[in-house]
Amino acid sequence: MSNLTVGRIPERLTFGRALSFGVATSPVSALDTAMLLYLPPHLAGELGLSLAAVGLAWAVVRVTDVIVDPLLAVAMDATRSRLGRYRLWMLLGSPILMVSIGVLCFSKPGITVGFVIGWLLALYLGRSILHLAHPAWAATLARSYDERSRLFGLIAAVGVVSTVAILSIPVIDGARGGNAAHSLALMGWFVILVTPLTVGWTVWTTGERLSPQVAASGEKVRIGDYLSLLAKPDLVRLYLCIGGLTIGPGAMTATYIFFMRDHNGLSEAQASILLVVFIAAGIVGAPTMAWLATKIGKPRTLMAGAFGFSIGLCTLLYLPRGSLIAVLPTIFWCGLATSAFDLMVRSMLADVADQVRLEQGRERLSLVFALNTLVTKLAAGVAVAIIYPILQMIGYQPAAGAHNTPSAIRGLGLLFVSGPIVFVSLGAACLIGWKMTAQRHAAIRAELDLRDAGLAATIPLGDG
Numbered sequence: 001m002s003n004l005t006v007g008r009i010p011e012r013l014t015f016g017r018a019l020s021f022g023v024a025t026s027p028v029s030a031l032d033t034a035m036l037l038y039l040p041p042h043l044a045g046e047l048g049l050s051l052a053a054v055g056l057a058w059a060v061v062r063v064t065d066v067i068v069d070p071l072l073a074v075a076m077d078a079t080r081s082r083l084g085r086y087r088l089w090m091l092l093g094s095p096i097l098m099v100s101i102g103v104l105c106f107s108k109p110g111i112t113v114g115f116v117i118g119w120l121l122a123l124y125l126g127r128s129i130l131h132l133a134h135p136a137w138a139a140t141l142a143r144s145y146d147e148r149s150r151l152f153g154l155i156a157a158v159g160v161v162s163t164v165a166i167l168s169i170p171v172i173d174g175a176r177g178g179n180a181a182h183s184l185a186l187m188g189w190f191v192i193l194v195t196p197l198t199v200g201w202t203v204w205t206t207g208e209r210l211s212p213q214v215a216a217s218g219e220k221v222r223i224g225d226y227l228s229l230l231a232k233p234d235l236v237r238l239y240l241c242i243g244g245l246t247i248g249p250g251a252m253t254a255t256y257i258f259f260m261r262d263h264n265g266l267s268e269a270q271a272s273i274l275l276v277v278f279i280a281a282g283i284v285g286a287p288t289m290a291w292l293a294t295k296i297g298k299p300r301t302l303m304a305g306a307f308g309f310s311i312g313l314c315t316l317l318y319l320p321r322g323s324l325i326a327v328l329p330t331i332f333w334c335g336l337a338t339s340a341f342d343l344m345v346r347s348m349l350a351d352v353a354d355q356v357r358l359e360q361g362r363e364r365l366s367l368v369f370a371l372n373t374l375v376t377k378l379a380a381g382v383a384v385a386i387i388y389p390i391l392q393m394i395g396y397q398p399a400a401g402a403h404n405t406p407s408a409i410r411g412l413g414l415l416f417v418s419g420p421i422v423f424v425s426l427g428a429a430c431l432i433g434w435k436m437t438a439q440r441h442a443a444i445r446a447e448l449d450l451r452d453a454g455l456a457a458t459i460p461l462g463d464g
Contacts, residue, residue, distance in 0.1 A: 013141055017206065017243060018151055021141065022158040024202035027097060027195040028131050029159030030166040030187075031123075037105065037275065038170070038184050040050060040384055044107070044398050046181050052400060053113045055388040061120045062381025066376055069128055073370030074449060076133065076401045077363065085366075086137035093129025094199045099194045100126060101181060105188025124377060130199070132373050136365040139350035140208060143445060145438040147295045155291025155341040159284035166190050169274045174269035182402075228360070229367060234352045237430045242372060243379045244427025245306070245341045248420035250383030252313070255391070258398060259416040263409055265322035268400070274327055278335035285339030297438070298344045300433040305340030306428035310421045312337065317413055338400035345372070347432075351441045358444055358451075385422050 013021065040058070043049045049057075079085045100123035103114075135152075140149040169190060170183035178186075229235055260271035293301040312333040319326045346369075353368040396409040397404050404412075 002411055007113070008321075013151065015154075018154050019158070020149075020205040021202055022155040023198040024071050024130070024134050025095070025155050025159045026129055026198045027191055028134075028164035029162040030194065031097070031101065031127060031191050033163045033275075033279070037253055037256060038180070038187065039388060039390070040254055041398060042180060042184050042387070047107065047111060049111075049113065049116070051388040051392040054116075055385040056195030057113055057116045057120060058381045059385035060117050061124055064121060065124065065128065065377045065381075066268075068125060069370045069377075070233045070367065071217060072128055072132060074134070076366040080198040083203070084209060086133040086140075087203045087206075089129055089133040090137075090199050090203055093126045093133070094195050097124075097126030097130065098195050101188050101191050105184050115126040119433060127375055128370075128377070132366065132370050135346050135350075135372075136369045137208065137347075137458050139208075139353060139365050139369075141352075143354075145441040145445075148350050149290045149293045149298065149343075152343050152347045152350075153286050156286035156290075156339060157283055160279055160286060160313065160339070162194070162280055163279040164276055164283075167272060167279055170272045171269060171276060180268065183325040193297070216437035217460040229356065229364060229371065230412045232352070232356065234355070234434075234436065235349075235368065235371070237434075238349055238352065239371060239375045241302075241427045241430040242345045243375050244423045244425075244430070245345070246376045246427075247378035247383050248423035248427065249338060249341075250380040250385050251419035251423070252416060254384045254387050255416050256411065258391070258396070259316075259412055260327075261400070262404055263413045263416070264316070264319065264327065273324070274331045275326060278331045281332045286343060289340040289343055292340075293344060293347070297434075298348050299434040302340050302344040303369060303428045305344075306424045307333050309424055313417050317417055344393055348436065351436050353443075354441065354448060355436070383419075385403075387419065391416060393436075415417070 006177075040054050043057075044051050044054045057442055076085055076089055079088060081088050100119050103119050104123060107115075125395055135155075139148065142148045156395060166187050169186045170180070171177075173183040173186055176343060254277065260266045260274065261268060266274070289301055289305065292304070298305075312330050315330050316327070321328070349368055349372055350365075353365050356364050356368065391398070391412065394408050395405060396408045396412055
């Protein structure tokens with residue numbers, strides 16, 4: 001065995017063990033939906049903050065993440081404990097996320113922008129820890145090109161199930177007479193309850209596979225050491241890619257309720273039903289895209305998803321107003337296509353991280369995924385920070401039942417469609433000419449395994 005282990009872990013994960021590991025993605029998957037879809041409109045509509053103030057809050061938090069995420073990566077790479085690295089950090093991040101989501105979801109009218117910024121910072125600190133540790137941990141468990149596609153595909157499918165579950169809450173609550181604020185509070189409870197259950201189960205049932213360089217723990221970790229990663233063209237391309245793939249759907253998500261309610265004439269309950277369909281399409285899409293990646297490669301699979309998403313989104317402007325049935329096929333198609341985005345990028349990042357370790361002789365998984373997390377959060381914040389002020393400039397009124405002029409409604413529709421298409425297309429274009437094939441990655445893994453086998457033979461296996 002070429003790597004040392006901490007905890008119970010076989011050389012290859014069975015489906016059951018992979019599923020036990022994958023459930024830890026549930027809190028972040030559910031949280032992202034509640035945060036981007038329901039919290040910004042809730043703050044602007046129910047709690048009385050202006051659209052510009054909400055955009056400012058998200059922008060401030062994203063800028064702060066520029067500092068926080070690399071520091072977390074440094075701390076993770078320097079961590080040595082009996083639990084390993086990632087298991088310890090998963091346990092640390094969970095209570096931070098639980099407390100902050102509770103405060104934000106249960107807030108009352110009268111809160112200030114400073115209050116929102118402070119608790120958003122805490123919330124995204126907890127999210128950063130979980131969102132960084134889990135995929136980095138996954139990359140150490142699945143080491144081959146295709147096995148990573150399968151594991152990350154399973155994780156994506158688990159995330160879809162969690163998202164569908166939390167999106168069902170406003171649908172059910174709305175049918176029982178609950179309003180948007182009550183539904184958001186229930187979604188907060190969902191995240192609070194599911195976090196300790198899923199993270200705790202994963203930490204209990206899954207061990208860590210540590211490279212000998214990590215086990216030796218003889219080097220000092222410095223932020224300056226990681227600047228060399230930004231000189232890696234493949235990593236820069238992937239970060240630019242995920243930036244575009246995040247800004248596009250992020251702009252769509254931030255205006256989704258407004259678009260479906262005021263442009264397409266659907267109720268918020270109907271919009272929630274469509275959103276469940278959009279996310280549920282990923283249950284089919286994630287394993288399909290993972291399978292397709294083993295046939296045509298990861299970059300081509302992602303490009304196909306981006307093209308399909310853009311074509312489907314264009315049709316939403318021309319569907320009959322007030323018709324739920326007419327929108328269903330398009331929403332399902334778009335959800336199927338977007339399931340390729342995060343799945344392919346994470347798997348490709350893990351492949352490039354192997355190349356980095358081969359070239360530098362050091363494990364850099366934490367920082368590779370930290371920079372990815374940083375880019376996604378900045379991009380999501382940019383989407384809200386750009387779109388909401390534009391909506392305010394064109395005269396759009398976000399409160400339910402507010403009067404909006406025809407020009408404001410037209411502007412809303414154009415923003416909803418054009419922004420996502422432009423940014424998703426730019427993101428996919430970053431992968432033109434991608435050279436990390438399955439054969440090239442297999443050669444990299446073979447060299448790493450030979451190097452690790454020689455180093456592991458000189459290191460006694462202890463408790464941590």
